[in-house]
Amino acid sequence: MSAAVDKSKVPWWVSNLIVPLVNLTLALFVSALFIFIAGENPVQAVKLIIYGSFGYLEGFAYTLYYTTNFIFTGLAFAVAFHCRLFNIGGEGQAYIGGLGVFLVAINVSFLPVPIIWLLSIAGAFVFGAAWAFIPAYLQAKRGSHVVITTIMFNFIASSLMVYLLVDVIRDMEQMGPHTVALPKEMWLPSFKDFVALFGIKIRYSPLNLSFLLAIAASFFVWFLVWKTKWGYEMRAVGHNTQAAIYAGISPYKNIIIAMLISGGLAGLLSINEILGVHHKIVSGFPAGYGFTGIAVALMGRNHPIGIFPAAFLFGILYQGGSEVTFDMPNITRYMFVAVQGVIILFSGALENLFRPQIESFFVSRLKREVDA
């Protein structure tokens, strides 16, 4: 029987590298089929994606800028997932997080800039976490499934923010639904400023210091989930709630904390978008990054070490994808939303499709080598 492989005999690189790569290949193959159905040449599309994301310095900087967003939202999904919670509300939490960044930054403008940044990061985290609190509470106390409540909170966040942007905090001198710009001193230094130190001139780059914050957040999540008592408790609740209760671990407390941290991490996306790129709240700035985080986390097997390359891959797809939509009239950015769906399907729901076959193949092969 192919299913009867002893898990302990499977080398780590088979289950954590080979199997995900096979799943990814399948997903990309199906995606190529979609591009073909839309009436374009998939091979040409791949060439454009590679050129767009690596071919020139500005393109590569864009790739890393998208990577930054996906690290935040990927980590957000992953933290909740370790407690078996599906936080698909990253979109709304990031949106509300943006409100936190803006309100903090505009109200503490008298302080030195690095302190403003730190307080804004706290603002983003707290507001994002707060938006995750009600779904978390309802899941913990009433068993209301977070998938539905967080999706509803995305809709509610969107309505609320449009209302605020139109009627309350809009820049009244402008037509569009956005706030006034933050003072220039508060803007996070961009990649353009950085390369200018070495005498390299580029036109524009959205990549900014938040990239380092994303790396720091990855370490924070790794430490929190795998190296602290609380992370252990949270994983215990996620793995087996009944056993956790017997061990004296409160599922309620852990569900709420996991969701708060998850929401806070999603909120950090707005540091990149608001302090780094737009410098004001613009309507709809989370632009689907929250949803992409689900695919990133599942592909990265919910571990920061996996999330980084997965986020980078989606960065390539986004930046390369915009190159494709530029050159191929039949492809819109929604094609890449579909690609995300396919990747979630193959690396999440269908991850066991070929796992037994691949694992037994390698196990029997390695065994033969040992015997020989």
Add this chain to the structure above:
Amino acid sequence: MEFLSDIASLINSTLRISTPLVFAAMAGIFAERSGVIDFSLEGKMLMAAFVAAVGSYFFGNPWVGLLMAIVACVSLSMLHGFASVTHKGDQVVSCVAINILIIGLTTALAAAWFGQAGLTPTLTNEQRFLEITLPFADALQNVPVIGFIYSDIISGHYIFVYLAYLSVPIVYWVVFKTSFGLRVRAVGENPSAVDTAGINVFTTRYKALAINGVLIAFAGAHLSTAVNANFFREMSAGRGYLALAAMIFGKWHPKTALIACLLFGFTDAMQIRLQGVELPMVGTIPVQLIQAIPYVLTVVLLAGFVGKAIAPSAIGQPYIKER
């Protein structure tokens, strides 16, 4: 008289708005009663809307569009079953994948085939379903009471409205009064007992999912070939989730789920009327906040002030046959 016609129009819009929710809730009951979580109602409804609109447009016949939508939705249900029943993948992840895939694919294909805005072409009256005037509706128009109820409220709806309310007693009968329904419920409560009795757990779940696909296709076709005359981006607008909340609030039971769907429909109908109206004490409520009411109501219903909802006990767990 104006008061009466106001009431009639409120009832009519409630019935019309609730229609896709009723189909989706009934679809959800089949999947979840058999032990398979179905958050992908949203994606399937969107897929049906897209396929029905495109099918009617190319073949000039809304029935062909509906048939194609049914095929598409049953295929998606089978995909969900393939991932979560056969391969024991995570059911919620499978649903999230389907939803994101369909949001992207429908809009991308609409844009590729019909231009950048992601709309399908407007259907002519021959290509879509129209309101049905029931026999004698005109003749009875002026008869007091009966005329009002029959001509103004019962008559003049799209075919899907009638089908939706007809589906509720049928689903009730199938789920609670037939041996197939008993198997579906048993598979959702205690699959290993059913297996011992010689009934195939997997086949039963696939059958329930197939019915789920057929029902949800009607919801999508209602949106794009009856109420509207084309498909537009993300036109399902969370209705799949609202229906799921209605189903949970209705404790996985057709009758109570119907009541919850009507409550949603009524709130939405009121919501449209409240826009721009000055209320005593409160003043005019901003339109964006009014639009959020159905979503807030969903959360409130899920939080359930009528006690915790009890799901079928084997829900969300892949069945692993012992050897």
